[in-house]
Amino acid sequence: MKKTNYFEIIRRFAAIAAMSIGLGSGSAAYAQAYSWVMGPNGEGLTRLGSLGGDETVTFARAINDARQIVGWSSTAAGKTHAFLTGPNGASMTDLGTLGGENSYAYGINNAGQVVGTSDAEFCCVNRAFITGPNGTGMTAFLPTAGAQRDPYSVGLGINNTGRVVGYSTDNIRSHLLITGPNGMNRLDTGFQEGVASAINDAGQAVGTLSPLEEFTHHAFITEPNTATVTKLGTLGGSESHATDVNASGQVVGWSRTAGGEFHAFITGPDGAGMTDLGTLGGTVSMATGINDAGQVVGYSTKAEGAEHYAFITGPGGTGMTDLNSLVTLPDRLTLSEAQGINNSGQIISLSGIAPIPEPATYALILAGLGLVGFMARCRTRATINQ
Incomplete structure (x- = not known):
């Protein structure tokens, strides 16, 4: 009889959770962090503000071709709310919540x-949301279309027809979430395990498959406007993760190499092939975004130390440049993680001043803390209700 490895199940859930809330915002491990926007050569470097609270709790996550930025920030009341800025990070707007404290x-x-x-508005439940144009309104959604209905859901990406990708979870298994236009009509079955992280205007979604019974991760791309997935392979190691895709279907992310390191990768059009982007001299690099010219951004370690440094490549993923070589930051801060790039070459990045753990370790720390917090809240509520 096969024994159930509960530790491995928890580890796998933690890694999947970190795909959306951890590895893309690793500066939670920093003693101090800020978010920045800049041009492709570092010009116009601007630090984002906050929603009235601590600016070191502002995390920029995506930028569009209208130069609007979204993410989350601290409010004057000490809560965390989703925000939308005007062009170039100006005039940060609080998008509110679905009735709870944080978004x-x-x-x-x-x-x-x-x-x-x-x-x-009730305890211990998170819902995916979608807004109207320019962030107007916030509507909860989890299209079922015959799929199981998980109590927790996250929207991670949206294309210009309003097709949404992300995941839903029952706290043990995370299931792909891929919708039709405007977040309607779930295309996936709701039972395919993993995370869909981005989608292009052709309807090609990318992300990571994580079947619990396999104890590994596989980057994937879907057929246009479907949930039919194709695995992308690896850089010679046991796992890979896809984070973004551009208009031609070039996919970026990271993979374990044959030598056991984590390296950023880029594929050809429609996910064909996988090329190692290398590192800035260290053993870890991760690609977080790509634009239609094939410029890739992300972060990498160097030959010494565990700190991460934001990078940008040339078109088609050629070369890897430390963004810190293009700018001068105040207060000895370092651009640590580039989070996204638009078709004008504008980049959003986080900065920090403390080392970050290795990817797998950090994923466990962040998602594990979230899981512990969730269990504690629910246990407290159960005690009160007795």
């Missing part, structure tokens, strides 16, 4: 429709 924005299209997740 987080992860994706935006060129019309300004925003997706993310928010606390619901």
Whole structure:
């Protein structure tokens, strides 16, 4: 009889959760962090503000071709709310919540429709949300279309027809979430395990498959406007993760190499092939975004130390440049993680001053803390109700 490895199940759930709330915002491990927007050569470097609270709790997550930025920030009341800015990070707007205390924005299209997740008005439940153009209104959604209905959901990406990707979860298994236009009509069955992280205007979604019984991760791309997935392979190692896709279907993310390192990768059109982007001299690099010219952004370690440094490549993923070589930051800050790039070459990045753990370790820390917090809240509520 096969024994159930509960530790491995928890580890796998933690890694999947970190795909959306951890590895893309690793600066939670920093003693101090800020968010910035800049041009492709570092020009116009601007630090984002906050929603009235601490600016070190502002995390930029996506930028569109209208130069609007979304993410989350601290309010004057000490809560965390999703935000939308005007062009170039100006005039940050609080998008509110779905009735709970906190919300987080992860994706935006060129019309300004925003997706993310928010606390619901009742305890311990988070719902994916979608807004109208320019962030107007916030509507909860989890299209079922015959799929199982998980209590928690997150919208991670949205294309210009309003097709949304993300995941839903029952706290043990995470299931792909891929919708039709304007977040309607779930295309997937709701039972395919993993996370869909981005989608292009052709309807090609990318992300990571994570079947619990396999104990590994596979980057994937879908056929246009379907949930039919094709695995992308690896850089010679045991796992890969896809984070973004451009108009031609070039996919970026990271993979374990044959030598056991984590390296950023780029594929050819429609996910064909996988090319190692290398590192800035260290053993870890991760690609977080790509534009239609094939410029890739992300972060990498160097030959010494565990710190991460934001990078940008040339068109087609050629070369890897430390963004810190293009700018001068105040207060000895370092651009640590580039989070996204638009078709004008504008980049959003986080900065920090403390080391970050290795990817797998950090995923466990962040998602594990979230899971512990969730269990504690629910246990407290159960005690009160007794």
